[in-house]
Amino acid sequence: MSLIPKETVDQIMARADIVEVVGDFVSLKKKGQNMWACCPFHHEKSPSFSVSPAKGIYKCFGCGKAGNPVQFIMDVEGTSFPEALKYLAKKYSIEIPEETASPESNREQNERDSQFIITDFANKHFQQNLHSHEQGNIGQAYLKERGLSAAIIKKFELGYSLDAWSDLTDAALKAGFKQQYLEATGLAIVKDDKRYDRFRGRVMFPIHNVSGRVVGFGARTLKSNDKKSPKYLNSPESEIYHKSNVLYGLYQARQAMRMQDMCYLVEGYLDVLSLHQGGIDNVVASSGTSLTDGQIKLIGRYTQHITVLYDGDAAGIKASLRGIDLILENGLNVNVVTFPEGEDPDSYIHKVGDTAFKGYVQQQAQDFISFKASLYAADTKDNPVKKAEAIREIVSSIAKIPDSIKRSVFFRSCSLIFDIDEQVLVSEYNKMQLQDRQQPQPKPNTSFGQQAPLPAEPEPEEEESDTDVLKRYEREIVRMLLNYPDRVLEEGITTCQYMLEQLEDVEFRTPLYARLMELVKEKLCEEKIPVAEDFINYPDQEIRAEAIGLLSEQHELSHNWATHQIFVPHESDLLPYGAERAVLRLKWRNVQLLIKTEMEKLRLVTDPDEQIRQLTTIRSLKTFENQLAEMLGIVVNR
Template sequence: MISKATIDTVFETARVEEVIGDFVNLKRAGSNFKGLSPFSEERSPSFMVSPAKGIWKDFSSGKGGNSVAFLMEHEHFTYPEAIRYLAKKYNIEIEETEQTDEEKANTDIRESMYLVSEFAKTYFHNTLLNSEEGKAIGYSYFKERGFTNETIKKFGLGYSPEAWDAFTKEALGKGYKLEFLESTGLTIAREDKPFDRFKGRVMFPIQSMSGRVLGFGGRILTNDKKAAKYLNSPESDIYHKSKVLYGIYQAKQSIAKLDNCYLVEGYTDVVQFNQAGIENVVASSGTALTPDQIRLVNRLTKNITMLFDGDAAGLRASIRGIDLILEEGMNVKVCTFPDGEDPDSFAKKTSHDDLVYYLENNAKDFIQFKASILMNEAKNDPIKKADLIRDMVVSISKIPDRIQREIYIQECSRIMDISEQVLQSTLAQLVQKEANEVGKKHSNSETTQKAFEVVKNESIVGAHKVDILYRLERKIIEILLLYGNKEEEFEDTFLKANEDGEIATFTEKKQYKVHQRIYLSLQEDEVELANPLFRDIFNNLITYFNQQESFNLEQYLMHLEPDFAQEVTDILMEDERLVLHDWEGQNIFPKSKNDTIGQNVSETILTMRWYLVGMIIEELKNSILSESNSDNTESMSMIMDYNILIHSFSKKLGRVMSRYN
C-alpha cells in the first residue's frame, strides 16, 4: 500500500489547475479558472476550478472534488491509481507501507509482470514500425485493413517476429527475468529452450481501464490450419480474460460522455470503429460476455448496444448476453449489420455520418430484437411461439426495476399480440420462483422497497417544510469550512443584578474561534442538526478542529469519505457559480464574507433558533386544535413565552422578522 507520507506529499504538491489543465482548456476568471465541462456537451462554461481552495466543480453534471477526485471521475482511475499518476507527474517517489514478506513478494511479482508486459508492448510496436520483417508483414497487414499510422500508434499495435525466440532473447538481454516472461505467458519454457508464444503474429495489447498492459491478443497471418487464428495471453495474476474488455482504456471517456457503450466481438472491430470516429466501443475479445465485463461498463454508463453481424451463431450469443446485462440493472439494445457484413467491414466502407445514422436507426430494444429474430424460427408453430414469449418474459424478469418490467410487459403484449394479464401472471411466477430460491429475505425485498418508497414520497411531500432548516444547516457547514479556525469577536448576552439589585440584561464581547462559538451555541440549545449528512460532516469538522492546530482544506478533503467530500465541494463552490456570470466585469462587486464573519455566524445561529422555536409553537397550536375539549392553559402560556423569545431573537438580529411557514 502507498504510505500516508507519500499521499500527503502528493496532495501538498499537486496543483488542481495544473492537473485538470492537462485535460480541460481552462481560462482565468478572477482568482479562479473556468472551462467547458468535460462530462457533458455544452457551449457555455460551467466548469470551475478554485486554486485557492484546491477543488473543482462542474455545475452541469454536479460533479466536484479535488485533483484526485477529478482523475477518478474523468480518467476512471481507482484511488491508488490516481495517487500514482500524480506522483509520476510531479516526480514524487512512492513509499510503500510496511508489508509482510509475503505481501512484498506478491507486490513485486505483479509489478514485475506489469513491467515485462509494458516492455513487450513497446518491443512489438517498434518491431512493426522499424524492422524489415515487421514492415513487410505486420505493417502491411494493418494497412490492408485500412488502419492509419495514428490508429496503429493509439492502440499500440505490433508484430512478433517469426523467429522462435526473437522476443525472449531481446527481453532476457535487457535484464528481464525468465520467470516473469513465463508467468505473463509471453514465453513458453520447454526443456530449457524457451520460445515465443506469439511468434509470427500481429499483436493487440490488452490494457486495463487505467492503461496498464495486462496481456495480448495475437493474430496469425499464415494459412497454418494447425495454429489458432487468434491466440490470447493465458490467465495470470494480472490478466483475467473474464474481467477485461479490449479497448476500454481508449473508450472510457467517450463512453462516459456519450452515456452509451457499443459492444463488439473482435479487436479489429474496435480499432476500425475508433478510426471511423466512434470511440465508445469495446470488445469481449472472443469470450462469452461475463458479469464482470458488464460491471466494468457499468462504471461508465447504464446503456449498452450490442453490435453483431447477421450470422446465427452471433445472434444466439447476443441473446445469451442480453439477460446478463439486464440482471445488472442496465439497458440493452442490439444492432445487426446486413448479411455478409460485420462491424469491421461495415465501418471501413461507411462514412462517419452514415455510420452514426445507421447505428441510431437500427438499434433495437431487446424485446423487439428477440421478437424479430426468434419469430422467424417460430413462424406458424404455436408451441414455438409460446416458447418464444416465455423466453421474452424470462428476460424481462431479470430486470431489477419494477417500473421497467411493467413497461416491457406492455411492449411484449403489443408486439406478440397476447394479453398483459397472461404475461403478468407468468412474470409473477418467475419472480416468485427466483425469490424462493434466494430465500425469504430476498422475497420480501420488493415489499420493503415499496415501504421505503412510501416514506420517501411522504418526505418529498413535506420537503418544503424543512427546506429552510436545510439551508440554515448547510450555511453552518459552509461557515465552518470557510472560517472555522478563525478567531472573531462575539457578543454574549446574560442576566445579572444591576446597581439597584434588579435583574437586567447585560452584554459582553469575547473572542472565540468560529467553530467553538457554533459548537457552544448549539450545545446551549441542545440542538443537533436534522440532516444526517450535515450532522455527520458537522461532527467530523468539530473533531478535526479540536485535533488539528491549523485547518488545511486540501488536507481535510483528502481524508473524507466520497459522500462527505462531494457535499463539502458543492457547498464550497456554490459561490463560484457567480464567477461564471462575470459580475465584476459588469462593475458589480458582492461584499466579501470575510468582512462580516462574526455577524454571519450570529445571524445564522439566531435564525436557526428562531426557526426551531417557531416549529415548537406550531406543534403546540396543533395540539390545542386537536384537543379542543381539554384544558390548554399551560400550552397557551408556553406559546406566549416562546413568542417573547422570538421577539428577543428579532431584536438581536436588528430587524423585524416575519414568520416562516
C-alpha cells in the same frame, strides 16, 4: 527504486484536479457543491460516491473508500504511491527527473507494479518491431490490407511479435527485467527447462485498462498454413489482467461514450479499429468472450445506453442473447443492430463507407426485447409448442429489467408481436417471480458480481459502550477543527484556538484522534493555522483516510430552499454555538468516566478516612457533571 523529488510530488499534487482524475473513470453529475456518481469500487444503483472540487477529495458513503487524486489512482488501479504519481505526471505532462529503471530498482518494485512495468516494456518492444524491424513489414502489410491508417495504428499502439523463439524474453532480460514477471504476465513460457515467447509471428493488439495501462495482449497469427496454432491468442489471466473486467478499446472510447451517452458493443479488435477510423469513437469489444457482469458495470460508469452491433450470423446472434439479459439485469438500456448475412461491423463499414454505415446503424437499431421477440416469433410461427417456449423465454428476459414501467411497456409491445393477450404475459411473469421466491436460496456469497448475502434477522440493538460514546464525541471535536480551523468565533478567537484552550487538560483516549489533535497543536506551535490539505496529503494512510472522511459531507441542502427564499441555517452559521456544545459534551462524558473510575476505586477501599476522601472526590465530580448537564440542557444523566 529512486525517489521522486518532493518538489515534483508537490507539483503533481497541485496540478491534479480531483474532478478530472475521477472523471476519467466514472461519469460525474453535479448536485449541490459536489459531484456524484455510482461508486467504481462496489456495485450500487444509487450514487453514493461524492467528489468535492473545493476540497480536492472523494468519498464513497457506501463502501467507505476516500482520498485525494493520488489515492484514487492507487485504489482504482491497485498500484503503489510512486506509480500513481507517475500516472498523474503523465496525465498533466509533468516531467519526473528520474533515471531509467535498473535491475536494483526493479527488485524494489512490488509484484503488481512489476507486472505493469514488464507489460509496458513488451508493448513498446512490439511497436518497435512493427515500425523498425525488417520482419515488421509483414505486420504492416497485413494492417494495410485491413485498411487501417497510420493514425489508428499509433492510437491503439499496435505492434508485431517477431517470428523467433525468444526475441522478447532476450530483450527483457538484457534490459534488467526478471524472468518471473515475464512468466507471471504470460509473455514467456517455461517448459522442460526451455523458455520461449508466447507470442511469435503475430500482429499484437495491446489491451489497456481504463487508465490506459497495458494489462495484456491479443495476437493474430499471419501464418495461414499453420493449422496447429489458433488464429487469435490472448494473454492468460494474471494479477493485472482479468478478462471479465476488461473491454478492448474502453480506454480510447470512454470520453466519447460519456459525451454521446452511448456505447457501441462489437465482438472483435478489428471491428473497434475500423469504426474508430470511421469516426465512431464510442465503441468497445468483448474480444470474443461472453459478456460478463464486470464488463457491463464498466460500461455503466460512462453511459446507461448500449447498442450491440451483431455479425450477420443467426446462430451467433442466438448464442449471444443470454449475455444481453445480463445487461438488462444491470438496469442498462439495450438496442440491437444486425448486419446483412456474411457481414460484420469491420467488413460492412469498409463496404459502404463511414456515412452510410452511421445511417444504417441509426435506422436499424431497435430495442433488444422487441428484437428478440421478433426473432423468436419468426422461428416459431407455425409451431404452437415452440411459440409457448419462446414466449416464456421473452418473459424471462423482461423479468430481468428492474424498472417496472419499462417492463410494462415491453409486455405491451411483445403482446402485439406474438399476437397474444398482454395479461397472459404479465401472469407468466408473476408465476416466475413466485417460483423464484419459493426456491431455496443459495448460500451467501460476497464476491464481486455474485448474489449478496441474505439479510440476517435483526438483532437487539446494543447500548453504546463508554469507549464508543467517547470516540464519537472526540471525533466531533476533530471534525470541527478540520472543517473550520481558521473560522473566527468571537473576539478574534478561531475555532482552533478556542477548542485547544478549552480542552487543554482533556486527554483524548482514542489513539487516532489523539494523533490528529497533536498534528493540529504542532501546526499552531509553528504559528500556522492547519488547513485541509495538511491532512488530505499527510503521508500516514490512517490519518489521511480519517481526515478525508471527516471533511466529506454526505448530504447537502437543496438549492430549492434558497430559490423559495426559505432560510435554513448551515452548521457554519451556528459555529460558536456548535463548538461550545461539542466541547461541553466531551467534558461531560469525560467527567462521567472519571466518576465511574472513582466509584470502582471506592469499592476496593477499606480504610474509613480514605473512603471519606474518595466520596468527597466523587461528590465534586458529580457537581461538575450536573453543571455541565445543565449547560447542555440534559435533564436525565446517562
